[in-house]
Every structure is written in structure tokens, then in C-alpha cells.
Amino acid sequence: MSDSLLKTVPANSLHYGGQWRKARGRSKILVRNPATQEVLAEVPAAEEEDVAAAAAAAREGFAVWASLDAAERARLMVVLAGIMRARMDDLAALESLVTGRAIREMRAQMGRIPEWLEYFAAIAQGLEGESNRVKGGFVTLTHYEPIGVAALLTSWNHPILILVKKMSAALAAGNTCLIKPSELAPVSALILADWCREAGFPPGVVNVVTGEGATGAAICRAPDVGMVDLTGGTATGRKVAAIAAERLIPAMLELGGKAPIVIWDDVPLEEATAGALFAAFVASGQTCVSGTRFLVSDKIYEAFVASLKKRAEAIRVGDPSQTETDMGPVISQASAARCHEHIATALAEGARLVTGGGKPVLAAPFDSGNFVEPTVFADVRPEMRLFQEEVFGPVVSVTPVKSEEEAVQFANNSPFGLGAGIWTRDVGRAHRLASAVRAGVIWINDHHKNDPRSIWGGFQDSGLGKENGWDALKSRMRKRSVIVRTAPNFDDWFAGGARYG
Numbered sequence: 001m002s003d004s005l006l007k008t009v010p011a012n013s014l015h016y017g018g019q020w021r022k023a024r025g026r027s028k029i030l031v032r033n034p035a036t037q038e039v040l041a042e043v044p045a046a047e048e049e050d051v052a053a054a055a056a057a058a059r060e061g062f063a064v065w066a067s068l069d070a071a072e073r074a075r076l077m078v079v080l081a082g083i084m085r086a087r088m089d090d091l092a093a094l095e096s097l098v099t100g101r102a103i104r105e106m107r108a109q110m111g112r113i114p115e116w117l118e119y120f121a122a123i124a125q126g127l128e129g130e131s132n133r134v135k136g137g138f139v140t141l142t143h144y145e146p147i148g149v150a151a152l153l154t155s156w157n158h159p160i161l162i163l164v165k166k167m168s169a170a171l172a173a174g175n176t177c178l179i180k181p182s183e184l185a186p187v188s189a190l191i192l193a194d195w196c197r198e199a200g201f202p203p204g205v206v207n208v209v210t211g212e213g214a215t216g217a218a219i220c221r222a223p224d225v226g227m228v229d230l231t232g233g234t235a236t237g238r239k240v241a242a243i244a245a246e247r248l249i250p251a252m253l254e255l256g257g258k259a260p261i262v263i264w265d266d267v268p269l270e271e272a273t274a275g276a277l278f279a280a281f282v283a284s285g286q287t288c289v290s291g292t293r294f295l296v297s298d299k300i301y302e303a304f305v306a307s308l309k310k311r312a313e314a315i316r317v318g319d320p321s322q323t324e325t326d327m328g329p330v331i332s333q334a335s336a337a338r339c340h341e342h343i344a345t346a347l348a349e350g351a352r353l354v355t356g357g358g359k360p361v362l363a364a365p366f367d368s369g370n371f372v373e374p375t376v377f378a379d380v381r382p383e384m385r386l387f388q389e390e391v392f393g394p395v396v397s398v399t400p401v402k403s404e405e406e407a408v409q410f411a412n413n414s415p416f417g418l419g420a421g422i423w424t425r426d427v428g429r430a431h432r433l434a435s436a437v438r439a440g441v442i443w444i445n446d447h448h449k450n451d452p453r454s455i456w457g458g459f460q461d462s463g464l465g466k467e468n469g470w471d472a473l474k475s476r477m478r479k480r481s482v483i484v485r486t487a488p489n490f491d492d493w494f495a496g497g498a499r500y501g
């Protein structure tokens with residue numbers, strides 16, 4: 001099934017200006033199945049010349065797209081949402097194959113993605129400016145307008161979700177998109193660009209170039225690009241922000257995280273464990289909001305550790321294409337090696353290995369895959385590396401806390417500030433903790449729930465700006481002020497007028 005989509009991508013091709021284009025450069029990227037190492041596809045690593053051509057196409061597309069009424073843009077976005085819905089099964093199978101994420105998970109996530117297109121298409125039609133009568137006989141008006149070409153640089157962990165979130169806000173705002181997906185999961189972005197053509201988008205509205213970090217950097221530097229929207233690691237965020245600062249263009253940065261999950265003793269143990277398991281191991285722990293630092297009331301600490309061990313050991317790891325599989329591999333050999341390095345360091349620093357820590361034994365061809373056992377360490381102290389650094393894999397820590405104050409102190413002992421979870425039945429405690437824990441997205445008695453209406457974005461090393469909601473739409477636009485004199489006569493300054501500003 002997923003093969004059928006892969007076959008729609010012509011060899012050595014990028015997609016810009018509304019059609020497939022042969023890449024000018026010669027370098028190639030091999031896309032591998034992380035569960036087996038099988039090569040699934042080969043895509044071009046676009047060079048400066050390709051980037052310049054795609055950016056020019058996006059600039060030309062902008063002249064057309066920005067001039068359409070919001071309702072007409074919305075109509076096309078809704079057509080695209082319909083195309084995605086009709087091909088959902090194939091898209092989920094493709095994404096599972098390329099990312100290694102379990103098919104049950106991919107189908108559940110994929111089913112909701114068209115909602116982002118529909119939501120932003122709808123709210124953009126309701127965007128209203130303001131008008132005020134101000135001192136001295138003036139009326140001021142505000143107008144929103146698109147920025148221009150938006151560069152969208154995306155990560156591999158939710159390739160289509162993250163791309164559609166960004167694209168929906170940018171397109172509804174009237175911008176055109178120049179997209180660079182991750183080298184590890186580039187295929188679905190190319191396919192989506194062709195579906196935009198099929199939906200009737202004017203040429204140059206959605207443009208995709210594949211490549212590595214150097215291609216992403218070339219896009220940020222392209223003079224036609226008017227804003228950058230990145231989802232990626234914090235180190236990449238700093239590099240992208242530096243280019244944006246140099247060019248004085250806006251940068252939205254959705255970066256890394258190390259989500260703390262506070263679990264209090266008034267939550268039923270089974271529910272707390274189920275919530276922790278989901279937060280830690282969905283997507284093999286490869287989400288920016290993965291629950292990674294469990295801060296558990298010392299009254300239930302040992303019972304929680306034992307319960308989490310039991311549930312983690314029941315997770316079925318294996319072939320991502322099977323519906324009974326709970327967890328697939330991590331994305332790359334480098335990612336698996338990083339997980340094992342963190343495991344070795346945690347052991348050396350004295351953390352207690354509760355479960356996992358190794359590579360699961362699987363039959364061929366999955367014995368070659370990048371699998372890591374669901375791994376839990378207890379007695380992890382805030383100064384340990386496992387507590388401080390993003391692992392981006394299924395390796396988590398549990399730490400006892402003796403008071404709310406200690407929970408907050410440990411939760412905020414991190415350079416990140418993206419996701420956090422609070423599990424308690426006490427509404428006062430929930431609000432106290434939610435206002436004290438530093439994070440841009442906080443779940444109470446749940447985790448990872450996401451909706452086009454619910455803003456998303458981090459603080460500090462987790463980035464700048466927001467996805468979702470009106471904040472996302474408005475921040476992908478610029479706003480101007482128009483001041484109209486209504487007083488009949490101009491206050492002639494050089495003839496003794498009184499008012500300056």
C-alpha cells in the first residue's frame with residue numbers, strides 16, 4: 001500500500017512551481033526503513049541553485065496567492081484536506097514505513113491532520129482588524145497582511161503533522177511555502193506538494209526541496225524568504241535564529257524538550273501508570289513533549305516504579321506495520337546509539353535500572369532495525385545527565401519528591417520549557433503546580449493532547465513563537481496601522497500649529 005505512494009515520486013525530483021523538477025545538484029539522500037535498514041527511496045540533496053529556483057517560484061506564487069480572497073484560499077485548503085482524508089490509509093502506512101512508528105499510532109494521528117487545514121481555512125476568513133477614534137479627530141485602522149515566502153523546516157518525528165500544522169497557518173495567512181523536510185523523512189512532503197497541485201493550488205504556493213542541514217541553511221539565507229518556521233533541535237534553532245537575526249526576518253522556533261511529569265499520591269496508581277506509559281513511550285519516546293522526567297510523590301514512589309516496570313515490560317516492540325505492535329524502532333542508528341550512550345551514563349552515574357536498557361531480540365529482518373527496549377531508570381538525581389539532556393528515545397527517569405516545592409524545583413531544573421504533565425485530583429494543587437512549572441504546554445491528568453485551537457510552543461531552550469490557534473495565524477502575518485484625519489483642517493505646524501505627534 002505504502003509502496004504505491006512511493007512510486008508516485010519521480011527519480012531525482014523536487015517539487016516546486018506546481019510541478020516535479022529535476023534537481024540540478026548530483027548529491028542524493030538514501031531514505032531507510034528504520035525497522036530493517038532497507039533502502040526505501042532516494043531523494044536529491046538540493047543545492048544553492050535548486051533553492052534559488054524554488055524560492056523564485058515561491059515568490060512568483062506569492063503574487064497570486066496573496067491576492068486571492070481568504071475565502072478562495074480556504075476553499076482550496078479544504079479540497080486538500082479532502083484529498084488527504086481519502087488517502088489516509090496509504091499515507092499512514094508510508095509514514096509508518098519511513099519513521100518506524102507503529103501503524104496503530106500513525107493511523108490515529110493521521111486521521112486528525114486535515115483538521116488543521118480546515119481550522120486555519122475557517123479562522124482566516126474571520127480575521128478582523130480594529131478601528132479606534134483617537135484624540136484630536138483621527139480614526140485609526142489596522143490591517144493584517146501576509147509576510148511573503150515562509151520557509152518551513154521540519155523534523156522527522158511527525159513529518160506530516162508538523163508540516164501540515166505549519167503549512168495551514170502560513171497558507172491561510174496568505175503566505176507561500178518553501179518547505180525543507182528532514183533528510184530522514186522527506187518523501188511525504190514531496191507527495192503532499194503534488195496533492196496541492198491536484199487540489200488546484202496555483203503554481204508556486206507549496207514548494208518542496210529535499211536536502212540536509214546545508215539546504216535548510218541555504219533556504220534561510222534565500223533573499224526571497226520572509227520568515228522562517230522551524231521544528232527541530234535546539235542547536236539547529238540557534239543557527240536558524242542567527243541567520244534570521246542577521247536578515248531581520250521573523251523566526252518561529254519549535255525546539256527540544258525534557259518534559260517533567262509530576263505525579264501526586266491522590267491519583268489512582270493504575271491511571272498514573274497508564275498516563276506515564278503513554279507520555280514516555282508513544283512514538284518510541286521521540287516527541288518533543290515526551291514525558292521523560294517523572295517526579296513522583298515519595299508516598300507512592302516505590303509502588304509507582306513497580307507498576308511502571310510491569311506495564312513497560314508488557315509493551316510489544318517489533319514490526320511497525322502490524323496493528324498489534326505497540327512500539328517500533330527509533331529513527332536512525334545514530335539515535336539508537338545515543339539512547340545506549342545515555343543508558344550507559346545513567347548506570348555509571350548510579351541510577352537504578354528498573355527495566356530495559358538493551359536491544360530487544362527480534363527475528364530477521366527486524367534484528368537489523370534501530371530498536372531500543374522501553375527503559376526506565378529510578379533514583380535519578382537532577383544533576384545526572386539523564387535528567388538534563390534530551391534523549392529523544394524510550395529512556396526515562398523517575399525521581400522521588402517530598403513536597404510540591406521540591407516537585408517545582410526539580411521540574412524547573414532544566415534549560416527547556418516545552419511540555420509538562422501534572423497528575424493530581426486536587427484542583428488547587430493542579431493550578432498551583434501549573435502556574436509554577438515552567439512550560440508552554442501543560443496537561444493536567446492527561447498527556448500529549450493536541451488540537452488546532454490549542455496553542456503550542458515552548459519557552460527558553462524550547463523555542464519562540466506559537467503553533468495552533470489565532471496566535472499562529474496572526475504571527476504568520478504582519479499588521480499595519482492606517483491613521484486617517486477626520487478633522488476638517490490640517491494643523492499647519494510651520495504656520496504655528498500646536499500638535500506634533
Ligand code: NDP
Nearest residue numbers: 155156181182183212213216217232233236254255256288
Ligand atoms: P534537527 O534540528 O536535526 O532538524 C530539523 C530540521 O532542520 C531538518 O529539516 C534539518 O535538516 C534542518 N536543519 C538542520 N540543520 C540546519 C541548519 N543549520 N539550518 C537550517 N536547517 C537545518 O531536528 P530533528 O529532525 O532531529 O528533530 C528532532 C528535534 O526536533 C528534537 O530536538 C525535538 O525535540 C524537536 N521537536 C520539537 C517539536 C516542538 O513542537 N517543539 C516537535 C517535534 C520535534 P536535516 O534533518 O536534513 O539535517
